[in-house]
Amino acid sequence: MREKLARIWQTLRKPSVHYSLGFLTLGGFVAGVIFWGGFNTALEATNQEAFCIGCHEMENNVYEELKTTIHFTNRSGVRATCPDCHVPHNWTDKIARKMQASKEVWGKVFGTINTREKFEEKRRELAEHEWARLKANDSLECRNCHNFDYMDFTRQSKRAAEMHSTSLASGEKTCIDCHKGIAHHLPDMSGVKGW
Amino acid sequence: MKTIKTLSALALMSFALLGNAASVPEDKIDTLRLAPLDSEPTPPAMQQVLNKDIKQARSYPMQPPIIPHKIDGYQLDLKVNKCMSCHARTRTGESQAPMVSVTHYMDRENNFLAELSPRRYFCVQCHVPQLDAKILVENDFIDLDHLLKAEQTQAKH
Numbered sequence: 515m516r517e518k519l520a521r522i523w524q525t526l527r528k529p530s531v532h533y534s535l536g537f538l539t540l541g542g543f544v545a546g547v548i549f550w551g552g553f554n555t556a557l558e559a560t561n562q563e564a565f566c567i568g569c570h571e572m573e574n575n576v577y578e579e580l581k582t583t584i585h586f587t588n589r590s591g592v593r594a595t596c597p598d599c600h601v602p603h604n605w606t607d608k609i610a611r612k613m614q615a616s617k618e619v620w621g622k623v624f625g626t627i628n629t630r631e632k633f634e635e636k637r638r639e640l641a642e643h644e645w646a647r648l649k650a651n652d653s654l655e656c657r658n659c660h661n662f663d664y665m666d667f668t669r670q671s672k673r674a675a676e677m678h679s680t681s682l683a684s685g686e687k688t689c690i691d692c693h694k695g696i697a698h699h700l701p702d703m704s705g706v707k708g709w
Numbered sequence: 710m711k712t713i714k715t716l717s718a719l720a721l722m723s724f725a726l727l728g729n730a731a732s733v734p735e736d737k738i739d740t741l742r743l744a745p746l747d748s749e750p751t752p753p754a755m756q757q758v759l760n761k762d763i764k765q766a767r768s769y770p771m772q773p774p775i776i777p778h779k780i781d782g783y784q785l786d787l788k789v790n791k792c793m794s795c796h797a798r799t800r801t802g803e804s805q806a807p808m809v810s811v812t813h814y815m816d817r818e819n820n821f822l823a824e825l826s827p828r829r830y831f832c833v834q835c836h837v838p839q840l841d842a843k844i845l846v847e848n849d850f851i852d853l854d855h856l857l858k859a860e861q862t863q864a865k866h
Contacts, residue, residue, distance in 0.1 A: 583782055672762045673778065676805075695784055695791075702788040708803075709794050 557612065563595040571627050572596070579698045599655045599697065600644070607651075638701035645690055653689035660689070756840040764807075765839075769853055773835035774807075780838055785831065792832045793825060 530538060559565060567573035577596075580586050585594040602608050620626075627633040627640075648655065662682065667675040681687040691708065694700060703709040744750040760779045767774060783791035795804035798814070813829040814822050 671760055671778070695789070696782070700784050700789045703794075708800070709789070 557608075560612070561597045561601055561608075563597070566596040569622055571622070571633065575627075575630070575633050576698050583697050585697045594659070594697070598658070602651070602654065603658055634701075637699075641694075641698075641701050645694065648690040649688060656689040656693070756842040759839045759841055768850060776836050776838040778838065780833070785833065790825070790830065790832070797825065 533541075567577045585599075587593065601611055625632075627636050662678075665678060667679050670678065677692065681691075682689075694703075694706075742750075758779045758781075759777060762777050764777060765775055780792075785791055793809075794800060795806040796809050798808050800806070801808045809825070809829070811821075813825055816822060816826055817828065
């Protein structure tokens, strides 16, 4: 084993015998472009709603629920797709989330939530993951569209303005603390703070 | 046989045409539809829900208070009662919403319960939001106070 590794190291250290320096640098550059482009294209492909609802677990449960909410259809026609709320937009955070999501592939393969009953049973746990994530990043995915600095309290209802100008403004609360279940149905909320 | 079929088809067609041409007089319609059943008029625009958060006086003491705000998308099922996330006793401190009345914490034998009584769980069975709409049918409801006052003035004369 040691010998084998040593041989590989030797080969790597040796200057090229057959290929010119130009070929190696240019070839490396082109290969890099192709690799990086391919990687990003694949990454973006998995960041599409069509990809998310490619699995019936997502299409028949959470996507159906989203359809009835204001984040799907509303007066101005602006809508949120799955990755808008569930995948961070920042590159490093996105990669971290994508790595976490490999567990979802595991779940898909072994059918962890492949029936409505199994999904309902897991709903609280899955929801709690999302609440924890949004709580930890100060509801970053909400704030990607809903910017506090540009909120016009005079255009909000009295109650909303009251809450937003106090608890939210002081940073004591974040969006997800009050706005749970705005895009999907809620699980049994017994024991959840504020319910 | 064939002639009978054609005849009946013709009769049906002429009947349908007649029905379309002569619209039903308004006083003959007993509903709010205001159009013959076989036509599909454009529905009126949907009305806005009143969202002013201002309490309205009740028409009689036992009347369930109306909801003075929008309740779009509020989940109310076996798992969740969105209304109670503001109107429950323990939540009113933070929400400053009126607490559901104490009767909602009583069972039918008038025993007090720690939690919302199951028979009072489904809020919108009694409490409803209001629309900013024109009244379609005149309401001849007379307030109890008016009746009493009328009776008193009659007794005096």
